[in-house]
Amino acid sequence: MNAIGYIRVSPYLDSVVAQEIAIKDFCDKKGLNLLIVFKDTGEYNEDMERESWLALEEYVRYNTESVHFLLFVLPAKITRFNKMIDHIQDHFKQQYGVMLLAVL
DSSP, rough: EEEEEEEEOOOTHHHHOHHHHHHHHHHHHTTTTEEEEEOOOOOOOSSSOOHHHHHHHHHHOOOOOGGGEEEEOOOOSSSGGGHHHHHHHHHHHHHHHOEOOOOO
């Protein structure tokens, strides 16, 4: 099974390096093939119009058959993100058949 990863700058997350390591370690443990990691390493912002996020969705759109999972590192303060994560999960599952997986 194939996965892609997404990491970003956030005051609620570990460093982008630590996030990438966590995603790679998760793939190794679960036997997933990590195709690519999209990185938003610029300034922190709360909207979903980040350059790498848009590139990630474009990648999934054109590689639907080969992407099974979208991996991300779960923020420590999850309650703030529950609604957004649910919306993103529904979107990717319905549009592309891709499942979001939180790497803890």
